[in-house]
Amino acid sequence: MIQDLSQLYRGYIDCLNQQDWQRLGDFVDEGVVYNGRQVGLEGYRHMLEGDFLAIPDLRFVIEFLVVDEPKVASRLVFECTPIGLLFGLAVDGRCVKFSENVFYEIANGRIVQVWSIIDRAAIEAQIS
Secondary structure (H helix, E strand, O other): OHHHHHHHHHHHHHHHHHOOHHHHHHOEEEEEEEOOEEOHHHHHHHHHHHHHHHOOOOOOEEEEEEEEOOEEEEEEEEEEOOOOEEOOEEOOOOOEEEEEEEEEEEEOOEEEEEEEEEOHHHHHHHHO
């Protein structure tokens, strides 16, 4: 089953990178909770669409992936060029590199809970 969760997660990341929002429900539960707040599938999709609007060249790259059923932990790395603000920081078209440590709970083959921590300090250091 660990292999299944790894494949599920890699499929989810591929879905995000392709912005294939029609398939998002294949990976994310209707009642998904993000950082303690129930956002639901539509709210989660809206958040991701906003990320791609703010960061046109956004690409999710898995640096490492750990599976401890029913949980998945991943360190995602980004090298991108956001327009305007990013997490409240005036990046204004500069290329930045940062990471996200993110944890997921999977139930019935879908992500039901997400805990995400973005390395905002790395962005601040690059734009100061």
